Amino acid sequence: MRFNINNQPYWKFLNKVNFSGLKSIFFISSLLYFCIYFFYNFDQISFDINFKKNGVNIFFSFLFCALSVYLNAYAWKYIVEWFGKESKTNYLVSFYVFTNIFKYVPGGIWHFIERFNFLQKISNPQIALYSTLIEPYFMLSGSFLLALIGVVFSPLYFLFILPLLFLNRKLIYFVLKRLESLKGKALEVLKLSNSKVQFQKRINIISFFPTKAFLLEIGFVLSKFIGFYICLNSFYTNNSNIIFLLVIFSLSWSVGLIVPAAPSGVGVFEACLLFFVGRNIPQNVILVSLIYFRVITTSADFLLSFPFLIRKLLKRI
Numbered sequence: 001m002r003f004n005i006n007n008q009p010y011w012k013f014l015n016k017v018n019f020s021g022l023k024s025i026f027f028i029s030s031l032l033y034f035c036i037y038f039f040y041n042f043d044q045i046s047f048d049i050n051f052k053k054n055g056v057n058i059f060f061s062f063l064f065c066a067l068s069v070y071l072n073a074y075a076w077k078y079i080v081e082w083f084g085k086e087s088k089t090n091y092l093v094s095f096y097v098f099t100n101i102f103k104y105v106p107g108g109i110w111h112f113i114e115r116f117n118f119l120q121k122i123s124n125p126q127i128a129l130y131s132t133l134i135e136p137y138f139m140l141s142g143s144f145l146l147a148l149i150g151v152v153f154s155p156l157y158f159l160f161i162l163p164l165l166f167l168n169r170k171l172i173y174f175v176l177k178r179l180e181s182l183k184g185k186a187l188e189v190l191k192l193s194n195s196k197v198q199f200q201k202r203i204n205i206i207s208f209f210p211t212k213a214f215l216l217e218i219g220f221v222l223s224k225f226i227g228f229y230i231c232l233n234s235f236y237t238n239n240s241n242i243i244f245l246l247v248i249f250s251l252s253w254s255v256g257l258i259v260p261a262a263p264s265g266v267g268v269f270e271a272c273l274l275f276f277v278g279r280n281i282p283q284n285v286i287l288v289s290l291i292y293f294r295v296i297t298t299s300a301d302f303l304l305s306f307p308f309l310i311r312k313l314l315k316r317i
Contacts, residue, residue: 064227084204098308142217
C-alpha cells in the first residue's frame with residue numbers, strides 16, 4: 001500500500017491554515033509590544049553613546065555582523081553543493097552577499113527571486129528552488145541547536161533538536177514540501193510546478209547530512225550573537241549569564257526568521273528578546289541595545305550589498 005502524505009488529515013489541515021495572515025498578525029502584535037515598552041520607558045531612554053569609550057565595541061559589533069553575512073553565504077554555497085551542483089569558485093558567496101539588499105529594497109521575496117534566477121542559469125529549476133527555499137531552515141536548525149543549551153534550565157529545551165532530525169537525505173523532501181506550502185507566493189511568482197519525480201531526477205544529494213552547511217549556519221548565529229553581546233556591553237556591563245543571553249537570542253532570532261513579515265525579522269526579533277529577557281536586564285538598556293544592534297546589522301547588510309545595487313542601477317541607465 002502506497003503512503004501518500006497529501007491524504008493525511010493533519011496535512012490537509014495545515015494546508016488550509018492561512019499562515020500569511022497569522023504571520024502578519026504576529027508581526028503587528030510584536031511591533032505594538034515593542035512600541036508600548038519603548039514609550040513606557042521613554043523618559044529613561046538615552047541614545048547618547050560615548051564613542052571615545054565604546055567606539056571600538058560598536059566597530060567590532062559591526063565586524064561580527066558583517067562576518068555573519070559571509071558565513072551565511074558560504075553555508076548557502078555548500079547547500080547548493082549538497083543538492084548536487086558542483087561549485088569550484090566563490091561566485092555563489094559573492095552573489096548571496098550582494099543580494100542581501102533585496103530583503104530591504106524592494107523587500108518581500110525579491111532576494112529569494114534573484115537567487116533562484118541566478119542558480120537556475122547555472123543548474124536546473126529544482127536545485128535553484130530547493131537550495132534557495134531550504135536555506136532559512138538551515139538557519140532555524142542551527143539557531144535551535146544553540147537554544148538547546150537551555151536544557152540546563154529546563155528539559156523542555158531538548159525539543160529544539162527536532163528540526164535538526166529532519167535535515168537528512170531521507171526526510172528532506174518532506175521538509176521541502178512543507179516549505180513550498182509556506183512559500184506559496186514565491187512559487188506563484190516563479191510559476192514553477194514540482195513533483196517528487198522531478199526532485200529525484202534532478203536533485204543528487206551527495207551525503208546523508210549537510211555537515212559543512214549546518215556548521216556554518218551555527219557560526220552565522222553565533223557571530224550575530226557576539227555582535228549583539230558586544231553591542232549590549234556598550235550600555236550594560238553586568239552581563240554575567242552569557243548562556244542565558246545566547247539561549248534567548250537564538251530563540252528570538254528563530255521566531256524572527258519564522259515570521260518574516262518584515263526584513264530580517266525587524267520588530268519580531270526585538271519584541272521576542274525583550275519579552276524573554278524579562279527583568280534580568282533593565283528595560284531601558286535592552287531597548288537601546290536592540291535599536292543600536294538593528295542599525296548595526298542593517299548597516300552591515302547595506303554596506304556589503306551596495307556594490308551590487310549600484311551595478312543593477314547602472315544597467316538600467
